Amino acid sequence: MxxxxxxxxxxxxxxxxxxxxxxxxxxxxxxxxxxxxxxxxxxxxxxxxxxxxxxxxxxxxxxxxxxxxxxxxxxGRRAALRMIRRHRLLELYLTQQLGYDWGSVHAEAERLEHAVSDELIDRMARALGDPQYDPHGDPIPTAAGEIEEAELVSLADVSVGTKLELRQVGTQDPARLRYFAEQGLTPGVLLTITDRQPFNGPTTIGLVPSGDPRVVGRELALLLWCREVPITDHGYASR
Amino acid sequence: MxxxxxxxxxxxxxxxxxxxxxxxxxxxxxxxxxxxxxxxxxxxxxxxxxxxxxxxxxxxxxxxxxxxxxxxxxxGRRAALRMIRRHRLLELYLTQQLGYDWGSVHAEAERLEHAVSDELIDRMARALGDPQYDPHGDPIPTAAGEIEEAELVSLADVSVGTKLELRQVGTQDPARLRYFAEQGLTPGVLLTITDRQPFNGPTTIGLVPSGDPRVVGRELALLLWCREVPITDHGYASR
DNA sequence: TTGAAAGTTTAGTGTAGTCTAATGTTGACG
DNA sequence: CGTCAACATTAGACTACACTAAACTTTCAA
Incomplete structure (x- = not known):
């Protein structure tokens, strides 16, 4: 099998x-x-x-x-998930076992992920206690190629102060898609909610790490689907 | 600098x-x-x-x-020694930190040596206590590109009674590496030649300090590279 | 509805590496 | 001392990947 x-x-x-x-x-x-x-x-x-x-x-x-x-x-998806598993486990191993800091680990993992064997990755996973998430909170695919799908919440539904990763823009409307892109609101971006006005008023978003503010009305906020990001001491370096 | x-x-x-x-x-x-x-x-x-x-x-x-x-x-020599340093440190790290056995580390190191950064190699070296020899007993070049030139003689070429330290097993063949390991013939081991049959016949080795005998044919003896040990002293035990 | 901008593909070139087949060079031995 | 086998190189083709320039689609807006 x-x-x-x-x-x-x-x-x-x-x-x-x-x-x-x-x-x-x-x-x-x-x-x-x-x-x-x-x-x-x-x-x-x-x-x-x-x-x-x-x-x-x-x-x-x-x-x-x-x-x-x-x-x-x-x-292709299986092959991609295999690489993502490698990448995330390498990042975790390098930070936890070899003292890398979160900012510099990405480039190293990016090269190593093409060279390691499945056996080595599995040994590293075992040494780390078979972790399910990397330090960003992203799920690590299993050796069998399964990945936990993140639970997404609308930006309109989370409370002030929550750290989020934008995962999906829930519209096909080209004008809106373009608008979001212009605002730097594209999947993968990290942000926090810095303020929300009552009575369905606008929400103010702070981009991470720049801190640049973006203000979106409730209607648009409802289109922005995010994953809550656990807070780590490493910050939000690139993936 | x-x-x-x-x-x-x-x-x-x-x-x-x-x-x-x-x-x-x-x-x-x-x-x-x-x-x-x-x-x-x-x-x-x-x-x-x-x-x-x-x-x-x-x-x-x-x-x-x-x-x-x-x-x-x-x-070119600097570049080559840099690769050899990587290879040997990788082999050592994989065996000591991730439970690889000697027979299987080679292929893994062969791929990784092209992908690791100098920083990672130095971190691995530090995690291992800046070792001087790899699992086969080969000297590890320093980060500065210096390598200890060992004067080694083949076990087939030394005379009976000579006291030796096994330093290097001159093959990559997993089957032979495994065989030597089973016989206790691993780098660092001390031994003496107790007998050699004429006409390219087998050599009998006595392990030190146990005295256990091992008999190897000339073909295999040629693969066992040793350093002559002048006087019995300590310090050859573990690596 | 049309035309220009934006985005995509094709065409053609270059580099690093591989190969086989053919040719050149060297050195050992009869 | 010449010949021939062994070894090394050249010649020419192929793949994977990149690039630029040019041509083709799609989309959007006047």
């Missing part, structure tokens, strides 16, 4: 693994990941993405709808 | 790092490393080596005498 991740994932190049990981993050809620977004996150030119997209669809890791974007197949 | 290894070694590809490492090992006593030997050790075709040799000489990492072989430049 038991298609293991190793079985599912014969030999992917580091580059391919990176693409799968960002496609996973970009197509979080079942949507499409856009070429230009992938390019921006990997810091490559858009045509490089088009080229890779072609290769990845040929090997069955993603599905491509021209001019629309890409989605992971089941196989 | 002072030229660090990092300074000396901007960005080498994993492939280049592998070439430098095997060239180091093949040109141990100042000789030339032959194209075909490099090809055999890296499991690539000889023309691939010729191509790489061209690139490496252009970047000043090796010197090439056509139809003779190659030698490392000072810069």
């Amino acid at each position: 038991h298609a293991t991740l190793r079985d599912a994932n014969p030999e992917l190049t580091p580059s391919v693994e990176d693409y799968l990981k960002v496609i996973y993050h970009l197509s979080n809620q079942g949507g499409f990941a856009a070429t230009s977004d992938i390019a921006a996150m990997l810091d490559v030119a858009p045509p490089s993405v088009s080229g890779m997209v072609k290769r990845l669809s040929e090997t069955g890791l993603i599905e491509h709808v021209p001019y629309r974007g890409v989605q992971l197949t089941a196989q | 002072h030229a660090t290894l990092r300074d000396a070694n901007p960005e080498l590809t994993p492939s280049v790092e592998d070439y430098l490492k095997v060239i180091y090992h093949l040109s141990n006593q100042g000789g030339f490393a032959a194209t075909s030997d490099i090809a055999a050790m890296l499991d690539v075709a000889p023309p691939s080596v010729s191509g790489m040799v061209k690139r490496l000489s252009e970047t000043g990492l090796i010197e090439h005498v056509p139809y003779r072989g190659v030698q490392l430049t000072a810069q």
